Amino acid sequence: MKTVSYLRNSTNLQKNSIDMQRDTILTRSIEHLLPIDEEYLDEDISARKLSINQRPALKKLLDDIENDNVQTLFVYKRDRLARQKEEYAKIYRLLKDKKIKVIFGASDESPIDYTDVGELFELIRACINEREGNQIIERLMQTRKTNFLSGKTVGRLPYGYKLDKDSNKIERIEHQLEIVIKLYNELLSKKHAKVRNLTKAVNEAGLTKDGKPWTAATIKNVITNPIYMGTREMNINKEKLTLEKFKHISIIDSTDWYEAQKILEEISSKTGSSNHDKKQLTFLLDGILFCKECNQLLKPNNARNLDNLKYKCSEHSHIYINKEQVEQTTIKMSLEFFKNLIKSNFTGLSQRYQKDCKIALEQEIKQLNQQIDSIQNLLVQHTEKWLEANNKSKKDQIMSDLIKKHDKYTDELYRKENIYSEISELVEMVKKISDYHKELPNFEKLDTEVQQFLLKDIIYKITVSSSSFHIVFKHPFFEAKEAFNNVP
Structure with missing residues (x-):
């Protein structure tokens, strides 16, 4: 049976991630005297968005494991295999059933454990990995939100507008906007009982969208876009953001725009309702x-x-x-x-495991507190040295050291916060099961x-x-x- 490795990165912005994973795994394979027979690589593939069946290399790896072709698996971290806890649970059970030896490339990744307590731990780790993945997305969404509200991100513009890349400002395409105005006027005339009648009238009048006839869908997309009244909207992570500072490019006032929405809703086809409640x-x-x-x-x-x-x-x-x-x-x-x-005995097992983990985590927090105190003292000392220094180059050197120490201080605080989160996860998991027991009756x-x-x-x-x-x-x-x- 083979010794294999699995590598994955999420986006093309993480190309170096593959090289880093490969180098780390190679080092680990040399340490274990296990040459890698085959590499499974999923490039630019998100484990959060795509299922196992949509990740070709992972699917092939799991098939090979299922067919008893794999004995040892090298992978950088658990989250390379899966970000969703349900998928990780499925992979873990297969690894356990086939007694696959899993060796992680990351030095801070704890070994996989196939005992009953280990299975509980793996579930908790899967929950944490999923949460971390969601936090990454939240940070990205927050950046997108900030950029949109500040005007840095323009996004995709609708019919009638274009972006001046030099000034990053939205410009009007007048001949297209003239057609959009006619669409609104035709709708506001209230001559059409259904959207298809409106669509037919627009096309018979010779109005086209870039040489193509209008459809009910393209008309709706235009009519319902608030940019035509000077307001931009963007949906980010199910949150609708509104930016009202584009009156200079509007072609319809807000009263008429909202009236158009009302009319459009009235003439849109309604689907039949079911007799079932x-x-x-x-x-x-x-x-x-x-x-x-x-x-x-x-x-x-x-x-x-x-x-x-x-x-x-x-x-x-x-x-x-x-x-x-x-x-x-x-x-x-x-x-x-x-x-x-x-x-x-689940509660007892959970509590025992929770206690053991809590002791280990609290010990780690104790060590971190000592490191944080030490770094704080060094920051004070370096600050005093900087104040006393007369030479500019010496001040610059001390400032450089100060920045490094401060970065390390921030990292340690972040690690400490993560450990507290892990302790909370342990408590929450047992509580969650008790809540299920109360809710189901x-x-x-x-x-x-x-x-x-x-x-x-x-x-x-x-x-x-x-x-x-x-x-x-x-x-x-x-x-x-x-x-x-x-x-x-």
Whole structure:
């Protein structure tokens, strides 16, 4: 069996990351006297955005492990394998089942542990990695937000405008804006009962968009864009940002613009409504039911008769399950699962592991505090030296040292903050399981969105065959099975 390595970077801005990972792993392989037989490389691939099946090198690696072709795996850190805790859980279980020796390149990455306590630890680490990934995205989103509100980021401009790259200012394209004005005027005339009638009238009048006929979608995109009344909007991480400082490029006043939105909404086609109420149409397990034969998600299948609502596999017609049956049974089994989990030695195991980790983390905090105190003293000493120095070059040298010491001081404080976060994660994980135990008995009283969120938060996946289904829970990867009779 092979000794292999897996490398991944998220964007083309991290090209050096691959070289760094490769060099570090090579060093580790030499230390262990294990030459690497094959390298699996996913370049410019985000583990947060793309699933395992969308990452070709990782998928091939996991297939090779599944087929017993791999014995030892070198990887820089856990987060190279997965950022999402559910995906990491799946990978961890495969590594554990196949007894793969995993060697991390990063010196600060703790060894992988296949014991029961280790499995709990891996779950916690996966949660932390996912949180760190989300924090990175939050920082990027905050930068985008700041740049937009300050006017630095213009973004994609709609029809009728262009960006002057030298001045970074938005300019009008007058002949295009004349067409947009005619679109608004045609809509505000209230002559059209439907959007398709408006679209037809615009095209028959000879108005085109860069030589192409207008469609209902392109007209809606123009009419609903507030830039035409001098306001720019940008959605960043589900937050709508508004910047009202573009009156000089507006072509319609705000009163007419809002009137146009009202008219557009009135003449837009409405989809037919169902006879089922919202709660009945909520498929609680949508996204976690999988076909046992092809591992594809089962899709909700609506029906006029509520008794015939199902989840079905689009590839295998004989794989389906009655909606009410699987949802009610899953809720019941989830409740039983957490009852048994609370009654078992899980709490004791968690508390013991939590205590051991807390002692180790607190010891690390103690050492960090000593380092921080030492750096603080050095900062004071260097500051005094800088004040006493008469020579400019000497002052510059001391200032350079001061900056380095301050950077180190900041890094140590950041490390300390992260350790406190890890301690909080340990406490939160056990509390979370207790909360599930309290919430599930009142499941029917919860809002449907809360019900769906709760089930997806505790269940890793449900595999459905023609005669049974198999539940895998996330905390910590216990399983339950149930046989059933399909309802046609």
